[in-house]
Amino acid sequence: MSGAxxxxxxxxxxxxxxRGIGAAVVDALVAQGARVLATDLDATAVEAAAGGRGGAxxxxxxxxxxxxxxxxxxxxxxxxxxxxxxxxxxxxxxAGVLRGGAVCELDDADWAATFAVNTHGVMHVSRAAxxxxxxxxxxxxxxxASNAGGIPRTGMAAYAASKAAAVMFTKCLGxxxxxxxxxxxxxxPGSTMTEMxxxxxxxxxxxxxxxxxxxxxxxxASYRTGIPLGRIAEPSDIADAVAFLASxxxxxITLHDLYVDGGATxxx
Numbered sequence: 001m002s003g004a005x006x007x008x009x010x011x012x013x014x015x016x017x018x019r020g021i022g023a024a025v026v027d028a029l030v031a032q033g034a035r036v037l038a039t040d041l042d043a044t045a046v047e048a049a050a051g052g053r054g055g056a057x058x059x060x061x062x063x064x065x066x067x068x069x070x071x072x073x074x075x076x077x078x079x080x081x082x083x084x085x086x087x088x089x090x091x092x093x094x095a096g097v098l099r100g101g102a103v104c105e106l107d108d109a110d111w112a113a114t115f116a117v118n119t120h121g122v123m124h125v126s127r128a129a130x131x132x133x134x135x136x137x138x139x140x141x142x143x144x145a146s147n148a149g150g151i152p153r154t155g156m157a158a159y160a161a162s163k164a165a166a167v168m169f170t171k172c173l174g175x176x177x178x179x180x181x182x183x184x185x186x187x188x189p190g191s192t193m194t195e196m197x198x199x200x201x202x203x204x205x206x207x208x209x210x211x212x213x214x215x216x217x218x219x220x221a222s223y224r225t226g227i228p229l230g231r232i233a234e235p236s237d238i239a240d241a242v243a244f245l246a247s248x249x250x251x252x253i254t255l256h257d258l259y260v261d262g263g264a265t266x267x268x
Contacts, residue, residue: 005033006247008058011086013037013078015068015125016095018045020195021144024235025092026050026060028243033058034090037081039066041095061085068095068121078128087136090246091129093122093143093166098196103157111158118162119169126173126184134180140246143170143186144238147261150188154222163188167257174255183254185245190261191215192233229262 012029016022018040026038026049035058040046043065050063062085066077082088097117099110126141133139148156149163167186174184218226241260244250259267 005031005058006249007090007243008033010034010089010246011037011061011081012090012092012246013039013081013088013125013129014092014094015039015066015121016041016093016144017063018042018049021189021192021235021238022092022094023049024239025094025144025242028236028239029090029092029246030058030060032243032247035059035061035085037062037064037085039064039077039095041065041067066095068093068125069116071120071124074121074124075128078125078132082132088129088132089139091125091139091141092242092246093125093141095121096144096146096163096196098156098159098199100155100159102155106158114158114162115165118159119165122166123169126170130173130177130182130184133182134177137181139182140250141170141173141182141184142242142245143167143184144242145170145186145188145257147188147190147259147265147267150257150259150267151265153224171255171257178254183245183250185250185254186257187238187241187245188257188259188261189233189238190227190259190264192235192238225264225266227262227264228266231262233260233262 012034014026017026017038026036029036038046038050038060047063050060099114122143145167146163148160149167153160170184170186216227218224238260
C-alpha cells in the first residue's frame, strides 16, 4: 500500500469488525487516516478489538453491536452514525457466517441463517448507506464476498450461493448509483487464516497443519484446486485490497469483483 494517508478525514463504517478480516479492515482504514465506526454482532468482541486503535487524525471513533440481518437496526445505526459522527464516506460489508454441509443434508435453518447475514445483511447496510451517499454525490461501498461465489465448492452450497448473490447485488447497486458518484465493488478472498477457516480444520496443531496443507495442495476428490502462490492469505492481505478500493486511487473502478486468492480459482 502507498505510504500516504489516502483516507485522511474520511468516515467509514465496517461490519463484522470484531475479529478476522473485519478487524484487519479497521486497522487498514485507520492506518490510512480514516475515522472508523466498528460494528459486529458480538458487541463485546468489537469493543475489545476497537480499544486503543487510533492515530493522528484517524482512529476507531465508535464500536457497537449490530445485527446486519435486522434492517431496522441497521437503519438506526447508520442514522445515528451520520447524525453524531458525520457523513459516511466508506462502508465495508464484512459480516458473514459459514454453515457447511452437503445440499441433500442441509438444514433449512442453516440456509436461511446464511442468507440472512451474507446476503440480506449486505443489502440492508448498503441500501442504508447508498441512499445517503447518492444524495451527497460521493461514497464508496466495498463488500467482502468470497471466491466460493464464483466457483462451485462441495459442502458449501449455502455459503457460495449467498456470496454470489452478494456480489451481484453489489454490482447492481453500483450500476444504479454510479451516476451519483458512488462506487460499489467487491473483494473475493480465497482461504484466509481466520477463526472461520480454523474451525473447519479442528483445534489440534496437527489438524490445523493438515488443513493448511490440504488447502494449498488442493483435493481432487472434492474437485478443489490448490493455491498456486503456495500460501494461505492473512486477513491483512484482504484488508489492503479493501483499503485500495475505498481510496481515490480506485476512483475509476466500480462494479468490480477483485479476487484475492493466490490464483486458487484459476479465474481468467
